[in-house]
Amino acid sequence: xxxxxxxxxxxxxxxxxxxxxxxxxxxxxxxxxxxxxxxxxxxxxxxxxxxxxxxxxxxxxxxxxxxxxxxxxxxxxxxxxxxxxxxxxxxxxxxxxxxxxxxxxxxxxxxxxxxxxxxxxxxxxxxxxxxxxxxxxxxxxxxxxxxxxxxxxxxxxxxxxxxxxxxxxxxxxxxxxxxxxxxxxxxxxxxxxxxxxxxxxxxxxxxxxxxxxxxxxxxxxxxxxxxxxxxxxxxxxxxxxxxxxxxxxxxxxxxxxxxxxxxxxxxxxxxxxxxxxxxxxxxxxxxxxxxxxxxxxxxxxxxxxxxxx
Numbered sequence: 001x002x003x004x005x006x007x008x009x010x011x012x013x014x015x016x017x018x019x020x021x022x023x024x025x026x027x028x029x030x031x032x033x034x035x036x037x038x039x040x041x042x043x044x045x046x047x048x049x050x051x052x053x054x055x056x057x058x059x060x061x062x063x064x065x066x067x068x069x070x071x072x073x074x075x076x077x078x079x080x081x082x083x084x085x086x087x088x089x090x091x092x093x094x095x096x097x098x099x100x101x102x103x104x105x106x107x108x109x110x111x112x113x114x115x116x117x118x119x120x121x122x123x124x125x126x127x128x129x130x131x132x133x134x135x136x137x138x139x140x141x142x143x144x145x146x147x148x149x150x151x152x153x154x155x156x157x158x159x160x161x162x163x164x165x166x167x168x169x170x171x172x173x174x175x176x177x178x179x180x181x182x183x184x185x186x187x188x189x190x191x192x193x194x195x196x197x198x199x200x201x202x203x204x205x206x207x208x209x210x211x212x213x214x215x216x217x218x219x220x221x222x223x224x225x226x227x228x229x230x231x232x233x234x235x236x237x238x239x240x241x242x243x244x245x246x247x248x249x250x251x252x253x254x255x256x257x258x259x260x261x262x263x264x265x266x267x268x269x270x271x272x273x274x275x276x277x278x279x280x281x282x283x284x285x286x287x288x289x290x291x292x293x294x295x296x297x298x299x300x301x302x303x304x305x306x307x308x309x
Contacts, residue, residue, distance in 0.1 A: 004029045005118050005245045012038030012123030013048035014081055015220040019301060020122050020238040025058040026304035027246035031110055032061045034103035038123035039077045040085030042067040048086045050094035055209055057309040065103030066126040069167035080223045088219025089212045107131040111138050118245055122148045122238035124163050129170035132177050144180035148241040150271030151185025161186050165269030172260040181286045184240035188289045194221055194233040198298045205302040243297055244289055252291045257282040
């Protein structure tokens with residue numbers, strides 16, 4: 001890899017966020033981590049992020065952010081990730097708390113200080129929307145926004161993916177901001193499953209961290225296999241938003257306009273992907289990731305785990 005993208009990873013750990021953090025620590029210049037309420041309450045997502053940063057030896061600053069969506073009440077995904085947000089292994093205590101609770105200020109200040117920062121949100125888009133609302137100039141300053149969310153199908157509802165569904169108003173702000181957007185949606189991430197063989201490979205990649213991460217993945221996998229037809233393991237959603245920047249050759253993509261439904265009774269939170277062949281249609285605003293080389297992607301995850309102390 002000839003270039004290490006400079007990123008802020010905005011996350012809500014969450015098992016798959018944990019692997020996004022590990023991969024980002026290996027393959028990017030991780031300028032900082034910000035946390036948001038999503039898979040679990042903010043105090044837990046922040047704690048979990050601190051633990052994973054400790055485990056992978058990262059000294060990136062950590063700042064907590066929004067503790068609820070912009071409009072609707074918070075809803076958590078403990079039915080997928082467990083009460084802690086990362087059930088499945090005995091995790092060490094974090095070495096220290098977050099550096100601040102001013103994630104929005106950190107995002108604004110960091111982006112304004114450089115011209116090549118990617119925002120990589122893997123949870124609800126609340127922090128990113130708040131930063132863009134407070135500092136609209138960020139849309140023209142960021143290198144882009146590589147996000148996990150949306151897709152051609154839903155999981156929280158038939159049409160809406162959890163991150164977008166939880167805060168569609170924030171998503172509407174982000175998708176309409178004018179910054180370059182990469183979208184890793186469910187139609188892509190469901191191809192990237194932690195199958196038993198891939199979990200075993202991760203376990204074997206590091207003498208101490210591998211078994212711990214394997215425990216997390218086996219818990220995560222059960223929540224998918226038990227609730228879905230045809231799944232062999234958990235979908236590793238969030239890592240895709242990082243790999244899309246560090247290893248773009250793993251993906252195919254298409255240029256599309258994507259809008260967010262914020263009002264529909266049945267489609268609230270849906271990412272509406274315009275695939276019409278009309279000459280006159282809304283301008284493209286999103287690079288929609290379509291496919292991934294899953295075996296090669298998991299090999300990169302194993303490399304990242306192996307590089308941890």
